[in-house]
């Protein structure tokens with residue numbers, strides 16, 4: 001077990017959620033005994049405290065997923081004038097409105113929940129919102145999401161180093177398998193327990209990597225070294241369609257490169273914060289957005305991309321813009 005500095009109330013100097021407190025297990029026991037958390041939720045939350053993740057088996061009915069995949073297949077076939085695809089090109093990270101020609105590229109599609117009811121029905125499925133509600137101790141709001149048609153091949157990282165929130169440990173990531181995943185498909189991997197290691201700081205003390213892209217190799221090497229130091233072992237995630245992985249912002253994870261780059265591995269990954277938290281971009285850049293209830297959770301109101309800085313840039317460039 002990884003030990004912590006005496007007297008530090010949270011495992012991280014940056015704080016976190018109630019399950020990141022040093023005495024989280026005792027707090028969990030008390031809440032379960034008081035009836036504030038149902039017994040069936042407890043094992044998952046214990047796993048979350050110890051390993052930094054929990055798995056919800058068959059949390060999303062296949063019928064809901066099939067309806068979403070009908071929408072994404074139609075999106076690829078016809079293109080979409082408001083949905084943005086990001087991918088790496090010779091110019092760096094590039095964003096375009098979805099068009100059929102992008103289907104074969106390793107893209108990530110932004111915020112489908114803002115456009116498709118079918119995506120909201122998957123991302124905000126009751127079993128997901130129930131568990132995230134207990135983890136956040138608040139009503140969950142989906143504030144950003146990526147749909148992958150293929151494995152991302154993304155190197156080892158923690159979502160906390162990309163977080164736009166003022167509290168970089170104040171959110172939950174969900175990863176929904178939209179089909180069965182087998183080895184070689186570009187499966188997700190993660191390091192159980194890695195959320196409990198030290199806090200990495202980029203050169204000026206930042207937790208966030210945005211201003212320090214050139215420091216990424218050093219950061220990845222540090223993650224690997226921390227895992228070795230604490231005998232933590234990388235694990236592949238091979239879910240069935242409808243299984244959901246929820247994980248801590250500090251859990252180290254990434255995507256294995258697919259053995260066949262054409263092979264599909266459809267999944268949707270989303271971040272949730274408490275509904276009363278306002279992500280900075282939500283307040284400033286997307287002035288025309290808002291919060292909307294869906295089932296037991298919330299999502300960001302479909303912002304009108306045409307009115308935003310990136311939306312205007314995309315239209316001006318006839319659909320192509322380089323992202324920093």
Ligand SMILES: O=C(O)CCC(=O)C(=O)O
Pocket residue numbers: 146148151152153154159186187188253254255256267269
């Ligand atoms: O699904 C994957 O391949 C990796 C996704 C991921 O690591 C992320 O979005 O942070």
